[in-house]
Amino acid sequence: MGLIGNGGDGGWSLAAKPCDSCKSAGSAAVFCRADSAFLCLSCDAKIHCANKLASRHERVWVCEVCEQAPAAVTCKADAAALCVSCDADIHSANPLAQRHDRVPVEPFFDPADSIVRSSSLNFFADRGGGACHHDEDVDVEVEPPSPWVISNPNFASKIMAEAVAAGPDVKSDHLFFSEMDSFLDFDYPNPIHPSSGTDSVVPVKIKPNNPPSPVINSSENCFDIDFCRSKLSSFNYGAQCLSHSVSSSSLDVGVVPDGNSMSEISYSFGRSAMNQTSNSSDPLPSVSASTNSNSAPATQLCGLDREARVLRYREKRKNRKFEKTIRYASRKAYAETRPRIKGRFAKRTEIETETDLDLDPIYGSAAAAAFIADSQYGVVPTF
DNA sequence: AACAATATGTTTACCACATGGGGGA
DNA sequence: CTTCCCCCATGTGGTAAACATATTG
Numbered sequence: 001m002g003l004i005g006n007g008g009d010g011g012w013s014l015a016a017k018p019c020d021s022c023k024s025a026g027s028a029a030v031f032c033r034a035d036s037a038f039l040c041l042s043c044d045a046k047i048h049c050a051n052k053l054a055s056r057h058e059r060v061w062v063c064e065v066c067e068q069a070p071a072a073v074t075c076k077a078d079a080a081a082l083c084v085s086c087d088a089d090i091h092s093a094n095p096l097a098q099r100h101d102r103v104p105v106e107p108f109f110d111p112a113d114s115i116v117r118s119s120s121l122n123f124f125a126d127r128g129g130g131a132c133h134h135d136e137d138v139d140v141e142v143e144p145p146s147p148w149v150i151s152n153p154n155f156a157s158k159i160m161a162e163a164v165a166a167g168p169d170v171k172s173d174h175l176f177f178s179e180m181d182s183f184l185d186f187d188y189p190n191p192i193h194p195s196s197g198t199d200s201v202v203p204v205k206i207k208p209n210n211p212p213s214p215v216i217n218s219s220e221n222c223f224d225i226d227f228c229r230s231k232l233s234s235f236n237y238g239a240q241c242l243s244h245s246v247s248s249s250s251l252d253v254g255v256v257p258d259g260n261s262m263s264e265i266s267y268s269f270g271r272s273a274m275n276q277t278s279n280s281s282d283p284l285p286s287v288s289a290s291t292n293s294n295s296a297p298a299t300q301l302c303g304l305d306r307e308a309r310v311l312r313y314r315e316k317r318k319n320r321k322f323e324k325t326i327r328y329a330s331r332k333a334y335a336e337t338r339p340r341i342k343g344r345f346a347k348r349t350e351i352e353t354e355t356d357l358d359l360d361p362i363y364g365s366a367a368a369a370a371f372i373a374d375s376q377y378g379v380v381p382t383f
Numbered sequence: 384a385a386c387a388a389t390a391t392g393t394t395t396a397c398c399a400c401a402t403g404g405g406g407g408a
Numbered sequence: 409c410t411t412c413c414c415c416c417a418t419g420t421g422g423t424a425a426a427c428a429t430a431t432t433g
Contacts, residue, residue, distance in 0.1 A: 328402070330402065332420055332421080334420070335399095336420080338399070344397055344421095345400075
């Protein structure tokens with residue numbers, strides 16, 4: 001799956017966001033809103049398992065394309081988590097792209113690596129992979145992962161890197177990619193986070209008296225208004241949705257928030273939204289603009305950088321293949337050795353009569369034997 | 384600009400049968 | 409509670425047909 005191969009095939013030439021904690025370049029996979037920090041997986045697990053309070057920090061994935069901003073939406077068709085600007089860039093390209101079904105990214109509370117390790121990668125858990133768990137009062141122990149959690153390619157590529165580091169005998173790519181297919185079927189709502197705004201601990205910068213305006217120019221929205229109004233929007237994403245609708249192309253605007261501060265992000269979004277609806281009778285909330293009155297202008301990706309990222313992303317998306325998941329290698333082996341007529345399975349007796357072949361039992365055939373001998377299918381995985 | 388015809392790309396149904404797993408003895 | 413056996417839904421791949429979209433006249 002090329003989608004998650006940012007690092008696998010060389011990755012972006014442009015540097016991704018470094019981890020704010022360990023400062024390792026280009027490794028940030030999640031964004032913690034409470035800390036306003038970009039973190040790699042290991043630092044995320046380290047920091048947010050430290051205590052109960054930290055474990056309740058909301059985090060979102062980093063945009064797959066620019067890797068510079070928190071993801072705002074997940075595109076089902078692309079199976080990619082995108083920030084508002086990249087979403088606008090990619091999905092404003094043509095009418096087909098505009099029809100892509102997108103859902104807002106929901107924040108998660110589990111350590112990023114434990115989410116997947118406890119679900120798609122039980123293998124890791126079995127190996128004692130150091131996924132920490134929340135305190136006993138946080139009911140996340142064996143919750144199935146939300147599809148949106150796994151769909152993030154940044155996370156996937158980084159998990160893969162960690163898997164490789166975990167041991168040479170780990171066929172993590174097979175395991176992970178096999179599971180990835182199932183995560184392309186997004187299914188809301190999020191079972192992990194069923195109630196909106198449950199985290200009163202995390203500083204929320206939305207002014208409760210100024211809910212996002214329900215009146216939105218939906219005709220050009222890149223995703224449905226309902227998403228903007230959903231519970232998820234309580235995390236400043238209502239404003240993002242709004243700005244999203246007005247940003248015809250961030251290539252022109254260059255609105256990739258680069259500051260390590262959610263307030264900066266909110267500021268840019270809020271500002272654009274305000275600009276858009278300045279004449280509206282239902283003005284948008286200023287969101288966190290007030291918190292940014294003293295902040296320096298957010299550093300932004302230059303237009304060419306963004307364009308390059310988007311082009312690369314589109315190329316990768318075009319070449320992406322969703323490979324079929326083989327659950328039973330033994331059945332695959334058998335199917336490949338079975339006789340066919342015009343592609344369809346044929347009765348063995350018919351074939352034998354027609355060709356007058358004296359076939360050995362299926363697993364006695366040379367082809368089957370050779371196939372079984374292939375170590376790749378030596379073990380039939382059971383789930 | 385609107386429409387039809389053609390080309391190209393994508394999805395789906397079909398087939399037989401060993402296997403896996405549930406359920407009963 | 410464990411073991412054994414039976415039965416049936418499941419899954420497997422290559423091809424053609426159906427369908428969708430893009431291009432051309």
